[in-house]
Amino acid sequence: MTTTPLAARGPRAWWRVPQRQVPVLATLALLLVMYGIGVSQYRAFSNIQVVFNIFIDNGFLLVVAVGMTFVILTGGIDLSVGSVVAMTAMVSASLLGDGVHPALVLLIALLIGPTLGFAMGCVIHFFDIQPFIVTLAGMFFARGMCTWISSTSIPITDGFWTSAAQERIRIGENFVTVSVLVALAVVAVAAYTLAYTRLGRNVYAIGGNQQSALLMGLPVGRTKIAVYTISGLCSAIGGILLSFYTLSGAPLIAVGMELDTIAAVVIGGTLLTGGSGYVFGTLLGVLVLGVIQTLITFDGSLSSWWTKIVIGGLLFAFILLQRLVGIRKK
Amino acid sequence: MSQRHPVLTMTAISKIFPGVRALNGVDFRLFPGEVHALMGENGAGKSTLIKVLTGVYSTDAGTITLDGQQVSFAGPMQATAAGVSTVYQEVNLLPNLSVAENIFIGREPRRLGSVNWREMRRRAKELLARIDLHIDVTELLGSYSLAVQQMVAIARAVDVNARVLILDEPTSSLDADEVAQLMRIMRQLRDDGIAIVFVTHFLDQVYGIADRITVLRNGRLVGEYPTAELPQIALVEKMIGKELDALERLDSETDRDRAAIAAGEPFVAADGLGRTGSVAPFSLTIHAGEVVGLAGLLGSGRTEVARLFFGADRADQGRLAVDGAPATIRNPVAAIDRGVAFCSENRRTEGLVGELSVRENIILAMQAARGWLRPVPRRKQDELVERYIKALSIRPANPDMPVRNLSGGNQQKVLLARWLITEPRLLILDEPTRGIDIGAKTEIQRLVAQLSDGGMAVLFISAELEEVLRLSHKVVVMRDRRLVAQLDNDDTLDADRVMRAIASGAEQEGLEKV
Amino acid sequence: MSTARTRLAGVTGHRLFWPLVVLVVLLAANTVYRPSFLSVELKNGHLYGSLIDILRLSAPLILVALGMSLVIATGGIDLSVGSVAAVCGAIACLYISEQPDQNSLGGVLTAVAIAFGIALLLGAWNGILVAGIGIQPIIATLILMVAGRGLAQLVTSGQIITINSEPYKTIGVGHLLTLPFAIIIALAVTLVVALLTRRTALGMIIEAVGGNAEASRLAGVRSRRITFLVYVVSAACAAVAGFMMTANVSSADGNAVGLWVELDAILAVVIGGTSLVGGRFYLSGTIVGALIIQTLTTSVYAMNIDPQTALLFKAVVVIAVCLIQAPAFRARFRRRQAPGVPPAAPVEKQKEQVPA
Ligand SMILES: Nc1ncnc2c1ncn2[C@@H]1O[C@H](COP(=O)(O)OP(=O)(O)OP(=O)(O)O)[C@@H](O)[C@H]1O
Numbered sequence A: 001m002t003t004t005p006l007a008a009r010g011p012r013a014w015w016r017v018p019q020r021q022v023p024v025l026a027t028l029a030l031l032l033v034m035y036g037i038g039v040s041q042y043r044a045f046s047n048i049q050v051v052f053n054i055f056i057d058n059g060f061l062l063v064v065a066v067g068m069t070f071v072i073l074t075g076g077i078d079l080s081v082g083s084v085v086a087m088t089a090m091v092s093a094s095l096l097g098d099g100v101h102p103a104l105v106l107l108i109a110l111l112i113g114p115t116l117g118f119a120m121g122c123v124i125h126f127f128d129i130q131p132f133i134v135t136l137a138g139m140f141f142a143r144g145m146c147t148w149i150s151s152t153s154i155p156i157t158d159g160f161w162t163s164a165a166q167e168r169i170r171i172g173e174n175f176v177t178v179s180v181l182v183a184l185a186v187v188a189v190a191a192y193t194l195a196y197t198r199l200g201r202n203v204y205a206i207g208g209n210q211q212s213a214l215l216m217g218l219p220v221g222r223t224k225i226a227v228y229t230i231s232g233l234c235s236a237i238g239g240i241l242l243s244f245y246t247l248s249g250a251p252l253i254a255v256g257m258e259l260d261t262i263a264a265v266v267i268g269g270t271l272l273t274g275g276s277g278y279v280f281g282t283l284l285g286v287l288v289l290g291v292i293q294t295l296i297t298f299d300g301s302l303s304s305w306w307t308k309i310v311i312g313g314l315l316f317a318f319i320l321l322q323r324l325v326g327i328r329k330k
Numbered sequence B: 001m002s003q004r005h006p007v008l009t010m011t012a013i014s015k016i017f018p019g020v021r022a023l024n025g026v027d028f029r030l031f032p033g034e035v036h037a038l039m040g041e042n043g044a045g046k047s048t049l050i051k052v053l054t055g056v057y058s059t060d061a062g063t064i065t066l067d068g069q070q071v072s073f074a075g076p077m078q079a080t081a082a083g084v085s086t087v088y089q090e091v092n093l094l095p096n097l098s099v100a101e102n103i104f105i106g107r108e109p110r111r112l113g114s115v116n117w118r119e120m121r122r123r124a125k126e127l128l129a130r131i132d133l134h135i136d137v138t139e140l141l142g143s144y145s146l147a148v149q150q151m152v153a154i155a156r157a158v159d160v161n162a163r164v165l166i167l168d169e170p171t172s173s174l175d176a177d178e179v180a181q182l183m184r185i186m187r188q189l190r191d192d193g194i195a196i197v198f199v200t201h202f203l204d205q206v207y208g209i210a211d212r213i214t215v216l217r218n219g220r221l222v223g224e225y226p227t228a229e230l231p232q233i234a235l236v237e238k239m240i241g242k243e244l245d246a247l248e249r250l251d252s253e254t255d256r257d258r259a260a261i262a263a264g265e266p267f268v269a270a271d272g273l274g275r276t277g278s279v280a281p282f283s284l285t286i287h288a289g290e291v292v293g294l295a296g297l298l299g300s301g302r303t304e305v306a307r308l309f310f311g312a313d314r315a316d317q318g319r320l321a322v323d324g325a326p327a328t329i330r331n332p333v334a335a336i337d338r339g340v341a342f343c344s345e346n347r348r349t350e351g352l353v354g355e356l357s358v359r360e361n362i363i364l365a366m367q368a369a370r371g372w373l374r375p376v377p378r379r380k381q382d383e384l385v386e387r388y389i390k391a392l393s394i395r396p397a398n399p400d401m402p403v404r405n406l407s408g409g410n411q412q413k414v415l416l417a418r419w420l421i422t423e424p425r426l427l428i429l430d431e432p433t434r435g436i437d438i439g440a441k442t443e444i445q446r447l448v449a450q451l452s453d454g455g456m457a458v459l460f461i462s463a464e465l466e467e468v469l470r471l472s473h474k475v476v477v478m479r480d481r482r483l484v485a486q487l488d489n490d491d492t493l494d495a496d497r498v499m500r501a502i503a504s505g506a507e508q509e510g511l512e513k514v
Numbered sequence C: 001m002s003t004a005r006t007r008l009a010g011v012t013g014h015r016l017f018w019p020l021v022v023l024v025v026l027l028a029a030n031t032v033y034r035p036s037f038l039s040v041e042l043k044n045g046h047l048y049g050s051l052i053d054i055l056r057l058s059a060p061l062i063l064v065a066l067g068m069s070l071v072i073a074t075g076g077i078d079l080s081v082g083s084v085a086a087v088c089g090a091i092a093c094l095y096i097s098e099q100p101d102q103n104s105l106g107g108v109l110t111a112v113a114i115a116f117g118i119a120l121l122l123g124a125w126n127g128i129l130v131a132g133i134g135i136q137p138i139i140a141t142l143i144l145m146v147a148g149r150g151l152a153q154l155v156t157s158g159q160i161i162t163i164n165s166e167p168y169k170t171i172g173v174g175h176l177l178t179l180p181f182a183i184i185i186a187l188a189v190t191l192v193v194a195l196l197t198r199r200t201a202l203g204m205i206i207e208a209v210g211g212n213a214e215a216s217r218l219a220g221v222r223s224r225r226i227t228f229l230v231y232v233v234s235a236a237c238a239a240v241a242g243f244m245m246t247a248n249v250s251s252a253d254g255n256a257v258g259l260w261v262e263l264d265a266i267l268a269v270v271i272g273g274t275s276l277v278g279g280r281f282y283l284s285g286t287i288v289g290a291l292i293i294q295t296l297t298t299s300v301y302a303m304n305i306d307p308q309t310a311l312l313f314k315a316v317v318v319i320a321v322c323l324i325q326a327p328a329f330r331a332r333f334r335r336r337q338a339p340g341v342p343p344a345a346p347v348e349k350q351k352e353q354v355p356a
């Protein structure tokens, strides 16, 4: 007699999709629909290379968005990513220009982001200042550093960089670039970390309720600092991929990228309040943005302002549908 | 016992919050293999003492030793590592994670460095089975009732091999059966030599299990006594600091004449009201001046019934009539318009706005009903707030204190005050005496009786059968999300009969389960 | 002596104390750099001077930040304010530029009224997305932030619309009662918002919704309506700011008007002591915050620092203001200074958190 009432609120049916996966699945379904629309409108869209190009063009965004996912899962936010990406590219370009060995450049470039991220994490944790503000200051700082290094764009001619940029990895008829592989590797590592390590689980715990996580004896401070460091590392990797992509470092590149990144993460079904979401969703979110871009390029006739309006409109349609699907499933 | 060494001593502990001296030179010691009850009124400082111990708060003065070593934990993480396992007041778990994870997070079983989910689920299921809880451990914790969450919190705390186990009001949201389970576990752990601190407002539980009692009052230590040498009356007197006079007077007053009340038109009448997946259709009438008690086990659908009457959830079957006229109550605003008030059991998420002051929390419902254009005049606010702070003895009596800084029981009183000032016609009280000290509890019961005498209809939900029986004219029994019996509270009705109805679900005129 | 000390503690403990100190330091730094900074003179019955300029230029930011305070108090955020300002400025300028007589007061008023109406619609759009459909505010307003820029450029056909209208120009640079007209507008709007929130119960209800939306709903608050309302108010404030920005330069550039003003506004709100998780909001703090940011911007221009490096300054000032206000930071600092004084209790931040 004691057991039944407490159990009364169990799962309702065996086929039911777990609630927390509904947003991701909704996104996936809508992404496929959108891709289908593209294929039906433009013949060239059905070429697999179009999909690969989406990955090629958005590899760096994907990496940065993965880092952002960690931060958002804890209920925080990192506005510095765009500037850190630019700063990393700038530093690489300028060091390479000075003739520093590419391996050393790579190492230095990969250290800058995490260091800044670590510092921001410490301020957020130890002084209890809102992440929005701290990372906004970080964004100003990194952007300021960019122009301090150089006020104009610096081209990259280094052999390693150019070969990394131009290397085509063939898959049947089509190809991808090194960046795509790096990005996918980052996604895989991140997905593993979130699902199968204590660090990852603590990230979800903090997002669920920081106070409870603290009372449960979880390392809240350490985890929070870690996510900003991870985000910094991802931005650094993203910056290097971007420098592969553009073969230059420019002080004003990737302005506003933090918003794209946040949009990708949220479209992927992650809650900004934290505690719920998946890296896979972020991958889908980046693809959604990529498909929107591609649709617009395929159309080709839009003026720059119509492009913005259409992006806004598609974003709206997508999020609206996502909500509707989500509600229905509930 | 005295020849053994205490596992834990706290000496001359003081803790000052802005404006409040929560602890003032308190001593506390704990021996291995004992259950030590920590007693005191709401706001006496029990939870604060515990949080000081586990490093949630830093002390302003005093020392703590564990096993003879002086310690000062920087936070719960260190305390847990040192073998002090705690269930804090209010469930402090993670609603966004699965039940299994809530039990094991921080010490997940791992294989080759990665979390072993299957093993974790298996062990969680096993652990919960030992306390007779058979639920799907992969579901999100947030989808379960407060009681289940509380049991999960206890399971988590018990499973770490701790030397000191602290339970801060673990039983306030539990039913008799779960309490019995918990007692069983506590005895087992005590026999294994674990030292247990147990905070509760239920005296019978204290006398059922505690070896010794420490009493706090207003942040000061009153004394430490072996349970056997401290009679109940003396304990209560030590807690409230004065002779207890009026506490037990209530029984005689509740000789209610149900026939007279039920003669007229009911205030609300539900006819086949129900909501898929929440409560099966039920019919129920509540008259003005009538107290209807809702009894049933946890998760039997008591709260869900209340939420339908209040429009917190929308009914998808059946009809509702108010004052004899059909009424649709789609949302709380509509319910409040018709004079229905609902005091939720879950004060933290559904009741209070922690950041707002006591005053603002109290007038919130009244203000919402008036619309924002017509603010409640300051003088009237002061008058109302002062009256209810006094009537419910909310402490500290400072209307401008953020409500989150109040002790658990005092928060509950604030929530109650919010609805009382709206002078509703039907007051739905979901576990109103949860976590409330014995003095205030009697006060609230008396208030309910008084209000219903004044013509207010009351729907009273409580896990304490005694309380329900004492106050209600009619007892409605829920089981498995169905209304299974309606019993008139006449001379023949006693706890036994209600228990039987809860257990078998078959008592009366065709209400039986189909 | 002891009363003097407690009074001093009362002053330094005030919420606005540190932001005001920072503002004064900024002004002092300017004065050191350029002694004429503080002088204010009366010419043709109008006040002139750097201080007055700062006030005048901060008017749009104050307006946007006021609306933003309300949105943030409900736990939301409005990224679209810059775009809304651009759209409204563009519409007003377009309408005026098409008038035969650009100086006719009636024409300007109609233009402003039309643009204001559009702003209300845009605000309602945000409100519906957030309160009606339940989209997360940052994304809901991001849509209008992106599309709004496009709309503004569409209105101006990608050009810069230049107008020559005295009445419209007044909004930005005109004077009334010796003071710049923009300041008077900002003051008036501030007063209206303050009265609306603090003389009625609106402020408390907004704070309740931001503090715990579900609890507020169960207390009978129409949470959705309140949420909807704040986005409309925010858009309305942004529109007026847009008029000022375009009137200042007598032209509308869909691309540039109000660019990044949302970040400045959010900064102003946070510097003023309002938390981004929602709940309590402080209008006076917001205004001091806006003044700090505008003073910073103006001084950086005056000192000929290039705008990108100026960002470094901004970063430093923002962090400094937030640090000295953070209880955790002050506690650390105090502990080091005076051993024996207890550190402050850990701040319990989580909003629905009501620890017992
Ligand atoms: N964070 C805080 N800030 C300010 N005051 C606080 C804080 N926490 C607790 N207090 C105050 O300290 C006193 C003791 O509170 P505590 O929570 O320890 O009481 P309690 O004995 O556990 O009561 P209850 O039985 O109601 O849970 C109360 O007056 C309370 O208002």
Ligand SMILES: [Mg+2]
Residues within 6 Å of the ligand: B046, B047, B048, B089, B168, B407, B408, B409, C356
């Ligand atoms: Mg307590």
